[in-house]
Amino acid sequence: MPDYRSFASSNPSFFFLFSIVLKLMVPCAAEIQPQRHATDLHWYPGTATWYGDPEGDGSTGGACGYGTMVDVKPLRARVGAVGPLLFMNGEGCGACYKVKCVDSSICSRRAVTVIITDECPGCPSDQTHFDLSGAAFGRLAIAGENGQIRDRGQIPVIYRRTPCKYPGRKIAFHVNEGSTPFWLSLLVEFEDAEGDLASMHIREGGSSEWLQMNHLWGANWCIIGGPLRGPFSVKLSTSSGRTLSARDVIPTNWVPKATYTSRLNFYA
Incomplete structure (x- = not known):
């Protein structure tokens, strides 16, 4: 009866330490998307x-x-x-x-x-x-x-x-520990339908440009820039090509470790 647990699950400070190392070495390095x-x-x-x-x-x-x-x-x-x-x-x-x-x-x-x-x-x-x-x-x-x-x-x-189904739930965005106006990392929660993501973009307050986020690790995505100014809109694309945009879902006064809930979801 194997018990395979990752280092990330056993060390509460893993994400913070990992994010700092990653920012110093290869910040938000883009990865080739698998089929x-x-x-x-x-x-x-x-x-x-x-x-x-x-x-x-x-x-x-x-x-x-x-x-x-x-x-x-x-x-x-x-x-x-x-x-x-x-x-x-x-x-x-x-x-x-x-x-x-x-x-x-x-x-x-x-x-x-x-x-x-x-x-x-x-x-x-x-x-x-x-x-x-x-x-x-x-x-x-x-x-x-x-x-x-x-x-x-x-x-x-x-x-x-x-299809993933989360009745009564809306997509939420958790701002990961270690995020700053120059390095922002998000985790998506309660995503209906495919459940996984092919891409994620954010748009700063007052801007019309969507900025691509890169896959960081696990279900976490990030972007490096500076300084990034809220409120942030977030656009998601699923592995089957569905898209969803949550306007100004992350407020100007966002803080790390907070979760911000949208009014939307992909309904399977």
């Missing part, structure tokens, strides 16, 4: 394990940077870590998948929906692998067989991409 898969109705083969407590909700934090969000609804008990093929150096963060066990001797036909919040760096790089919370893993079992399926440790599964 992404749109929402898919086809099922594909993979494997799954579980971690944490048998009825646990999953990890605190994780390599995507969602922090304590993973401990509360709507993410609670729906979080999962994936191997490199789906994690894609963090650009798979936020995507949602249905996972179903194919061993009929211990598993039901029921699929569980999980949200990618973490990476399992020890998972195979040549096949798709999910490392699920104990609660999500147990829900794959036939009624009364939760213990037996967990005793297996690893099981064969099929999976497919599915």
Whole structure:
């Protein structure tokens, strides 16, 4: 029963220290965008394990940077870590998948929906692998067989991409610790539909120009400039090409570690 937890989830000061080092070395370096898969109705083969407590909700934090969000609804008990093929150096963060066990001797036909919040760096790089919370893993079992399926440790599964749904939630923007008017880093929360992002842009107050943000790590994006002046509008593009613009969502008097909620969302 592997327990793959990233360094980011075990060290609360990781993001701040990492951001300082990154600013000094290669600030907001742009990355080549990997090919992404749109929402898919086809099922594909993979494997799954579980971690944490048998009825646990999953990890605190994780390599995507969602922090304590993973401990509360709507993410609670729906979080999962994936191997490199789906994690894609963090650009798979936020995507949602249905996972179903194919061993009929211990598993039901029921699929569980999980949200990618973490990476399992020890998972195979040549096949798709999910490392699920104990609660999500147990829900794959036939009624009364939760213990037996967990005793297996690893099981064969099929999976497919599915729309993320956060009923009643609007997209929110968390300003990451370490942000300044010269280096701004954002984390997007509660994004419906694809859940992941292909690009992010911001527009300063009084400007008509959209400035491209670069993928930093996990689900975090950043931009370097100076000085950047709020209020900021934010434009998001999903992996399937949907776009959304939240006007003046981050106020002039923004502060690091604050979260600002928009009035919009992608509805699947």
